[in-house]
Every structure is written in structure tokens, then in C-alpha cells.
Amino acid sequence: MNIIDELVQIVGQERASHDKTVLYTYSRDASLITGMPDYVVRPVTTEEVAEIVSLAAKHRIPIVPRGIGSGLEGGCVPVHGGIVLDMRNMDKIIDIDTDSLYAIVEPGVTHANLNARLAEHGFFFAPDPASTDFCSIGGMIGTNASGMTCLKYGDTRNSVLGLEVVLPDGTVINTGSKTLKSVSGYDLTALFVGSEGTLGVITKAILKVLPQPQARATVAAYFDEIGKTGETVVAIFASGIIPAACELMDRSAIKAVNQYKPEIALPDVDGMLILNLEGSAATVAEEVAGVVNCCKKVGALDVRTASTKEETDALWAGRRSVLSSIYRLDAKKAAPNIAGDYGVPLKRIPEVLREVRRISKESGITIITYGHVGDGNLHTGMAVNLLDEKELEGAERAGDAIYEAVLKLEGTTAPEHGVGASKLRWIKEENKSSYPLMLAIKKLFDPLNIMNPGKLFET
Amino acid sequence: MNIIDELVQIVGQERASHDKTVLYTYSRDASLITGMPDYVVRPVTTEEVAEIVSLAAKHRIPIVPRGIGSGLEGGCVPVHGGIVLDMRNMDKIIDIDTDSLYAIVEPGVTHANLNARLAEHGFFFAPDPASTDFCSIGGMIGTNASGMTCLKYGDTRNSVLGLEVVLPDGTVINTGSKTLKSVSGYDLTALFVGSEGTLGVITKAILKVLPQPQARATVAAYFDEIGKTGETVVAIFASGIIPAACELMDRSAIKAVNQYKPEIALPDVDGMLILNLEGSAATVAEEVAGVVNCCKKVGALDVRTASTKEETDALWAGRRSVLSSIYRLDAKKAAPNIAGDYGVPLKRIPEVLREVRRISKESGITIITYGHVGDGNLHTGMAVNLLDEKELEGAERAGDAIYEAVLKLEGTTAPEHGVGASKLRWIKEENKSSYPLMLAIKKLFDPLNIMNPGKLFET
Numbered sequence: 001m002n003i004i005d006e007l008v009q010i011v012g013q014e015r016a017s018h019d020k021t022v023l024y025t026y027s028r029d030a031s032l033i034t035g036m037p038d039y040v041v042r043p044v045t046t047e048e049v050a051e052i053v054s055l056a057a058k059h060r061i062p063i064v065p066r067g068i069g070s071g072l073e074g075g076c077v078p079v080h081g082g083i084v085l086d087m088r089n090m091d092k093i094i095d096i097d098t099d100s101l102y103a104i105v106e107p108g109v110t111h112a113n114l115n116a117r118l119a120e121h122g123f124f125f126a127p128d129p130a131s132t133d134f135c136s137i138g139g140m141i142g143t144n145a146s147g148m149t150c151l152k153y154g155d156t157r158n159s160v161l162g163l164e165v166v167l168p169d170g171t172v173i174n175t176g177s178k179t180l181k182s183v184s185g186y187d188l189t190a191l192f193v194g195s196e197g198t199l200g201v202i203t204k205a206i207l208k209v210l211p212q213p214q215a216r217a218t219v220a221a222y223f224d225e226i227g228k229t230g231e232t233v234v235a236i237f238a239s240g241i242i243p244a245a246c247e248l249m250d251r252s253a254i255k256a257v258n259q260y261k262p263e264i265a266l267p268d269v270d271g272m273l274i275l276n277l278e279g280s281a282a283t284v285a286e287e288v289a290g291v292v293n294c295c296k297k298v299g300a301l302d303v304r305t306a307s308t309k310e311e312t313d314a315l316w317a318g319r320r321s322v323l324s325s326i327y328r329l330d331a332k333k334a335a336p337n338i339a340g341d342y343g344v345p346l347k348r349i350p351e352v353l354r355e356v357r358r359i360s361k362e363s364g365i366t367i368i369t370y371g372h373v374g375d376g377n378l379h380t381g382m383a384v385n386l387l388d389e390k391e392l393e394g395a396e397r398a399g400d401a402i403y404e405a406v407l408k409l410e411g412t413t414a415p416e417h418g419v420g421a422s423k424l425r426w427i428k429e430e431n432k433s434s435y436p437l438m439l440a441i442k443k444l445f446d447p448l449n450i451m452n453p454g455k456l457f458e459t
Numbered sequence: 460m461n462i463i464d465e466l467v468q469i470v471g472q473e474r475a476s477h478d479k480t481v482l483y484t485y486s487r488d489a490s491l492i493t494g495m496p497d498y499v500v501r502p503v504t505t506e507e508v509a510e511i512v513s514l515a516a517k518h519r520i521p522i523v524p525r526g527i528g529s530g531l532e533g534g535c536v537p538v539h540g541g542i543v544l545d546m547r548n549m550d551k552i553i554d555i556d557t558d559s560l561y562a563i564v565e566p567g568v569t570h571a572n573l574n575a576r577l578a579e580h581g582f583f584f585a586p587d588p589a590s591t592d593f594c595s596i597g598g599m600i601g602t603n604a605s606g607m608t609c610l611k612y613g614d615t616r617n618s619v620l621g622l623e624v625v626l627p628d629g630t631v632i633n634t635g636s637k638t639l640k641s642v643s644g645y646d647l648t649a650l651f652v653g654s655e656g657t658l659g660v661i662t663k664a665i666l667k668v669l670p671q672p673q674a675r676a677t678v679a680a681y682f683d684e685i686g687k688t689g690e691t692v693v694a695i696f697a698s699g700i701i702p703a704a705c706e707l708m709d710r711s712a713i714k715a716v717n718q719y720k721p722e723i724a725l726p727d728v729d730g731m732l733i734l735n736l737e738g739s740a741a742t743v744a745e746e747v748a749g750v751v752n753c754c755k756k757v758g759a760l761d762v763r764t765a766s767t768k769e770e771t772d773a774l775w776a777g778r779r780s781v782l783s784s785i786y787r788l789d790a791k792k793a794a795p796n797i798a799g800d801y802g803v804p805l806k807r808i809p810e811v812l813r814e815v816r817r818i819s820k821e822s823g824i825t826i827i828t829y830g831h832v833g834d835g836n837l838h839t840g841m842a843v844n845l846l847d848e849k850e851l852e853g854a855e856r857a858g859d860a861i862y863e864a865v866l867k868l869e870g871t872t873a874p875e876h877g878v879g880a881s882k883l884r885w886i887k888e889e890n891k892s893s894y895p896l897m898l899a900i901k902k903l904f905d906p907l908n909i910m911n912p913g914k915l916f917e918t
Binding site: 097098099100101102122143144146150151154155157158167171172173174175177178179180181182183184185186187188190191193194195199210211212213214234237238239240241242279280282283285286287290343344345346347348375376377410411412413414415416417418419423426427430431433434435437438440441442444445456 | 556557558559560561581602603605609610613614616617626630631632633634636637638639640641642643644645646647649650652653654658669670671672673693696697698699701738739741742744745746749802803804805806807834835836869870871872873874875876877878882885886889890892893894896897899900901903904915
């Protein structure tokens with residue numbers, strides 16, 4: 001029996017395919033990386049996943065778990081072919097127990113759907129990627145996604161209490177528990193979170209959930225010098241305030257937004273901060289006053305606050321339009337994800353911003369900087385004509401220069417988007433001394449190298 | 460050259476010993492477990508640790524890292540002999556960078572000393588074990604310690620950004636970074652935290668630090684029925700308040716304290732809660748009102764609040780005296796750590812409290828219950844005559860019954876004190892499906908089984 005027939009035997013005709021047009025739709029994510037799968041399967045139970053993984057092991061062919069495909073680093077692209085496991089049909093919310101602060105879900109649930117269900121109970125799942133409307137919980141776990149609110153609430157790893165995982169030999173294991181803390185052996189849960197499908201397939205997750213904050217307010221502050229944004233962040237922390245979001249847009253990002261959406265009319269400044277404060281009404285009011293005070297002390301040109309939904313949306317409109325504005329800078333150009341995600345220790349923010357500006361100037365490429373400055377995690381956007389090989393090469397060289405600068409500043413080249421297939425060189429350089437141990441763990445879990453090969457590691 | 464001479468060659472005469480009287484002082488921690496080492500060494504640098512570990516590997520003898528020896532499960536006791544690495548001399552605070560929210564320390568620093576230094580800057584290291592005055596940061600990392608405040612701030616794992624580790628072959632590696640978040644490969648930091656010295660020796664740590672809260676207040680509430688304490692905790696969370704501490708004392712703990720320290724004069728009730736609220740002054744005032752409201756709604760007999768240091772100390776005096784009170788219940792009896800630490804999902808708290816009371820009644824052994832009810836983590840104390848074999852056996856049977864009940868309620872037998880040498884059976888039962896993988900990781904890291912053998916795993 002050939003492989004497609006074996007797959008059909010497991011999941012039925014409807015949910016297995018090797019049709020070229022179907023396969024093509026699974027050959028990409030939101031990065032430039034591509035790779036054609038040989039088969040696509042859409043399992044609905046853990047047992048099916050275990051059978052499919054066992055089949056892949058028997059035939060020694062790659063198996064690539066995939067959520068919604070919104071990853072930016074090629075994490076779910078089958079670069080060595082094989083079977084793509086489309087997990088979107090495993091989308092049940094199995095249990096919501098707000099008394100015990102957990103929810104149990106299948107990996108195909110989207111972040112927005114989970115939070116809509118939790119909102120009925122007055123609760124929420126805190127990690128908050130920009131892709132909330134479509135990204136799957138499985139994808140978030142695979143990449144240890146974070147987003148704007150991880151400053152206050154932590155990243156996905158901090159919100160996963162336990163997992164059900166199909167190991168590369170088809171064995172099903174459970175890690176962690178429904179308790180809020182445990183040191184019962186090695187923290188396998190933390191090991192699987194962020195492992196991008198290279199150690200096993202996540203088929204269930206116990207997530208920690210929190211009561212929704214009662215109030216939220218926004219502060220935006222505008223500065224004549226980008227370094228002052230970093231100073232302000234340090235001053236806010238030192239005053240004891242941990243914002244729920246603390247975002248930066250530099251001059252280039254402001255310019256891009258004003259060009260694409262002049263009606264937003266951001267002030268023409270060198271840098272701006274936009275922050276959310278969350279908690280009870282009194283807490284939020286007090287924190288708004290504290291943040292405004294810090295912004296003024298550092299010398300903000302202007303500080304604006306908002307608490308109604310309308311005002312808040314208006315203040316956030318600029319930040320929310322950055323990515324689309326980069327795409328519209330030039331009709332011929334796209335916004336490929338090149339050095340799009342980096343992190344530095346907080347006090348290094350002014351230095352890294354200077355470095356990125358230097359690289360932009362020297363390369364002649366417009367590099368737009370924005371992101372989660374509160375945890376030292378910034379994003380870059382470049383407008384590049386993908387058909388112009390020279391321009392693309394120049395952009396890639398600029399990207400390399402950014403990551404080199406980041407590592408010199410003791411930063412990380414993968415704060416939240418993962419490593420995927422696009423940062424293989426950087427993860428090695430960043431983790432010089434521990435890389436061999438990571439590779440040894442990969443070989444221990446997956447001796448046949450069938451689990452999402454070509455991700456995190458070169459082979 | 461024999462081993463002691465080789466050790467002296469590495470660290471000098473002063474810091475290596477095989478003198479029986481010296482060895483004896485390293486044969487215990489705060490548990491009943493004992494084991495005599497063959498050698499004791501007190502390294503002061505990572506290089507020395509690496510050389511000592513290499514020596515142990517060459518001779519295939521056990522090597523057991525030890526902090527202050529305050530562990531409750533035998534984690535640092537050399538049950539198979541070998542070399543004890545006394546890490547207390549590696550106690551430098553290498554760097555404090557409050558702008559970037561981190562401190563870099565050696566493992567021998569005590570929790571209290573680190574926090575005293577951080578306090579000079581208005582910052583603190585959040586995990587908060589009861590043993591703060593003497594416990595070492597290395598010990599806290601080894602056991603993933605937590606304590607009262609982890610409800611609000613997370614456990615030790617959540618506050619460790621990176622580590623320097625000497626692997627069992629003597630290689631030195633670095634994990635993590637100084638950035639607040641990273642997904643650059645597998646989370647080796649999380650794997651080493653809580654591994655109790657079975658995977659390597661921690662020689663340096665990058666810790667996340669936070670600004671000190673500006674205000675703190677305490678609420679104590681007294682109930683006629685223990686189950687109402689659990690209901691109150693659930694109501695507090697649902698109202699959006701996350702206390703900085705949320706502790707429980709049941710009838711037996713109250714009785715023990717009143718017997719030993721009648722001047723504290725705790726109300727004679729079935730159960731009490733004591734909570735800390737931390738934050739800005741306005742936040743704390745508001746949260747106090749919210750917590751008092753929840754306590755009253757569930758039907759507290761009395762609720763008391765405190766905000767000055769004096770009032771707060773008075774309210775906390777009872778909770779702080781529980782352990783010493785258990786020791787004084789009977790002059791002939793000690794308080795061995797038997798089933799002293801367990802956790803359950805929050806909504807199971809009333810059930811587990813009922814179970815423990817049933818076991819106490821059936822066994823005829825006074826079992827005192829107290830602990831961090833806010834994260835479902837409770838402690839038990841038993842007063843036992845250690846010279847009465849029958850009584851000790853009875854206590855151990857009662858302890859087994861408690862852990863069996865905990866596992867039936869989907870709880871954990873090791874929420875915060877670690878596994879050490881005393882819970883080998885339970886970690887296996889609790890992690891049925893994932894235990895083989897944990898063992899495989901141990902074998903991968905430490906194929907000669909020299910790193911703290913007999914801990915976590917039987918051999």
C-alpha cells in the first residue's frame with residue numbers, strides 16, 4: 001500500500017490529499033520561505049495524529065505540524081517535503097474552569113475564538129499576538145508567541161500549565177498538570193513550548209487564564225529624540241508601573257503611516273510611545289497619572305491620554321497601521337520579513353536604535369522600526385522590490401548587519417517570532433555554547449529526524 | 460594520585476576535605492534523609508567547578524551540589540556518597556542593572572542578601588521562600604522555589620532569564636540572555652531550573668528583578684467552615700484581584716499556634732485566610748476593600764485589615780509560627796516533613812482538605828494543614844515521635860494516603876519543595892506517561908550518572 005492510501009485509511013478520503021493544487025496551498029506561510037509537501041492530512045483526534053506520526057516514522061518521511069500558517073519565519077513550511085499535518089480541525093475548547101484558572105483546548109482553536117468564549121466568563125488568555133484573529137493556539141505554543149501584553153502577563157510559556165504531545169515515535173504523553181505550579185520532575189512543558197514542532201505534535205493544552213481587567217486606558221507620548229523613549233520606559237518601570245502594553249514607533253514608522261493614512265495625522269516627531277494600562281478603575285487612573293508624569297519628566301513634546309473606546313482606538317490607529325503602511329510605501333515594493341524581530345536588554349534600546357538608523361543610512365534602504373519596546377523587543381520593516389535581486393540582496397545584507405549589531409549588544413535574534421527555517425545561522429551564533437546540547441535534545445526526541453526537519457537546525 | 464590530593468590540587472588545602480567530622484556536617488539537609496559524602500569541596504570559581512566535575516567524571520564518582528542545605532526533600536544529601544560541592548563561597552553579586560530589570564549573581568548568594576542589595580535600588584527578586592534568611596539562590600533555582608508571592612509574581616523559573624552551567628562532562632555553557640524574552644531555540648534555562656542538580660552545576664544566574672511595590676496591606680479572614688476559604692479565594696480571583704500572598708491555616712494549625720503562643724490569640728475557628736495586597740497606595744486600598752467584600756460575601760465570621768508594619772506583623776504572627784508550633788505540640792515529638800507539600804487545582808481545595816481531615820481521623824495522627832492556598836499549594840505538618848517506629852510508620856502511611864488523594868484530585872505531589880530523594884515513587888506515579896522521557900533526558904545529559912544520583916530518579 002502506498003502512503004496516500006495508508007493516510008486515507010487513517011483519516012478517510014475527505015481529510016487526506018496529495019492533489020497538487022491542495023499541496024500548493026500548504027507550501028507557504030507569511031515568510032518568503034517555500035516548500036511543497038507530498039501529502040496533507042487534517043486529523044481530528046489525538047489517535048489519528050499518533051497513527052499519522054507512526055506512519056511517517058515507518059516510512060522515514062518528514063511530518064510538519066501546521067496551524068493557520070501565519071508564521072513569519074517559515075516554521076510550518078515543509079522545506080523537505082513530507083506530510084503536512086493541518087491541525088485546524090482539532091479546534092475544540094474542551095473545558096473552561098475559571099474557578100481553577102484554566103482552560104483545556106485543542107491546538108486548532110484560534111486565539112480570538114478562545115478569548116471570545118473566555119470573555120463570556122469575564123476571563124481571558126493573556127498572550128496577545130497581533131495575529132489574534134486567525135492565529136491558532138497550537139502555533140502560539142509552537143513559537144512561544146507573546147505580543148504586546150507579555151510585559152505584564154508573560155509570554156505563552158508562562159500561560160501553559162500542561163500539554164498532550166504525540167512524540168516522534170507515535171507515543172502520546174502528558175506533561176504538567178491542572179495545578180498552578182509544580183516541580184514534579186523536568187519541565188517538559190517549557191521544553192515543548194517554543195520548539196516549533198521539532199520535538200513532537202501538540203494535541204492538547206491546559207492554559208492558564210486570568211480575570212479580565214475592569215478598566216483600561218491609553219497614553220501616547222511624542223519625543224524629539226528617539227533615545228528618550230527608552231529613558232521613559234526605564235523611568236516608568238522604576239516608578240513601579242508595569243504597563244499592559246508599551247509600544248514604540250520611530251520617525252520612519254510615523255512617516256510611513258502619515259504617508260499611507262494622512263487622516264491619522266501623527267505628530268511629525270523622532271519617536272513616540274503608546275502604552276496601555278490595565279486593572280481596576282482606580283489603579284488605571286493612578287497609573288495613567290504616573291506614566292504621564294514620567295513622559296513629561298523625560299521631556300515629551302506632547303502627551304495624550306484616552307479612556308473611552310473611541311479615543312483609545314484613535315490613539316492606537318497609527319501603531320495598528322504600521323505594517324500595512326510599509327506595504328504601501330511604494331506600489332512596486334513588498335514588506336518581506338527581513339531581520340523583522342529582535343530583542344535587546346532594556347538599557348541597550350537607544351544604542352540599537354542608533355545602529356539600525358546607521359545601517360539604514362549606509363545601505364540606502366528605508367528601515368522602519370516599531371514594536372514592543374517595553375520588553376526590549378523591536379520589529380523592523382523594509383519596503384523591498386522582490387523582483388529586483390540587487391535590492392533584495394542589499395536588504396538581506398542590512399538585515400544581517402542588524403542581527404550582528406543585536407548580538408554585539410547582548411540581544412536576541414528571536415524574541416517572539418521563532419526561528420523557523422530563516423534564522424538557522426543566527427540561533428547558532430546566539431547560542432554558541434548551548435547549541436550542541438539543543439541539537440542533542442533534538443536527536444534524543446527525534447532520532448529519525450522526521451519532526452519538522454530543517455527548522456531550528458540545518459538538517 | 461588519590462582523589463583528595465587531586466581535589467587539593469584544584470582548590471587548595473583549605474577548601475577540600477575528607478575529614479570525617481567535616482563530612483558529617485554535609486550528610487543531612489532539613490529532611491530525614493542522610494548520606495555521608497566522601498569528599499567536600501568549596502569552589503570559588505566556575506573554572507574550579509568545571510575541574511572538579513571533570514575529576515568526578517574521570518573517576519565516575521557522584522558529585523552533589525549543595526547550597527545552604529535547607530531543602531526539605533533530601534535534594535542535596537549525598538545518598539550515594541561522592542563529592543559534595545559546597546557552593547556557599549560563590550556568593551558574589553556580579554551586576555545589578557535595574558534599568559534592564561536584571562541582576563547577575565553567583566549561586567551561593569542568599570535570598571535575603573540579594574534582596575537587601577536590590578532594596579538599595581528600590582527593586583526586589585520576587586520569588587519568596589519562607590527560608591529567605593538563609594536559602595541560596597542556587598538552591599532556589601535547583602528546586603524552582605516559589606513561596607508566598609508566586610501567585611502574583613510567578614515562581615523562580617519565571618524570574619530566571621539565563622544561566623551559566625557546568626555540564627556533567629565539565630563543559631561550561633550559557634543559556635538564555637539578558638533580554639526579557641527569547642525563543643532562540645529550546646528553553647534550556649527552564650529545563651535546568653528545578654532539575655535539582657541532576658543535569659549540571661549552576662554557577663551563575665541572570666535574574667529578572669522588579670521595582671518594589673510602594674504599598675502593602677494585609678487582610679485576615681476567619682471562617683466557621685474550612686471549605687469557605689477555598690470559595691473566598693475563587694471569588695477574589697473572579698473579582699480581578701491577584702493578591703501577593705494568599706495563605707491558609709486550618710483549625711489544627713490555629714490550635715497548634717494558640718497552644719504554643721497563646722499571646723497571639725487566634726480566633727478559635729475552622730479555617731482562616733491571610734492575604735497580602737501589594738502595589739501603589741490607591742491600588743492597595745481598593746484591593747483591600749475588594750478582598751474584604753469577597754470574604755464577607757462568602758460569610759466570614761470576622762475580617763481584619765492592617766497596613767502599618769506593627770499591625771501587619773501582628774496579623775501574620777500566627778501564620779509565621781505554624782512550623783515552630785508543630786515542633787512544640789509535644790516535647791517528645793519532632794515535625795518530620797512527611798507529605799509536607801502538595802498542590803491541587805484551585806476548585807479541588809475543599810475536597811483535598813476534607814480528605815486530609817479524614818486521613819488524620821482514620822490514622823489517629825494530628826495533621827496540621829496550612830500554606831499557599833492561593834495557588835492550590837498546601838503544606839501538612841505532623842508531630843511524630845521519631846523513636847517510636849510504629850508511630851513513624853503510621854505517619855508515613857498517612858502521608859502516602861494524602862499523596863494518593865492528591866493524585867486522584869489531579870494534583871501534584873511536588874509543587875514547590877522539589878522531589879529530592881524522598882518522592883521518587885510519587886514523581887513516577889504523577890508523570891506516568893512522561894517519566895521515561897525525563898529519564899532519557901537525564902541519561903543524555905549525564906550518561907555516567909554522576910550528577911546528584913538518587914535524586915528525581917531511583918538510581
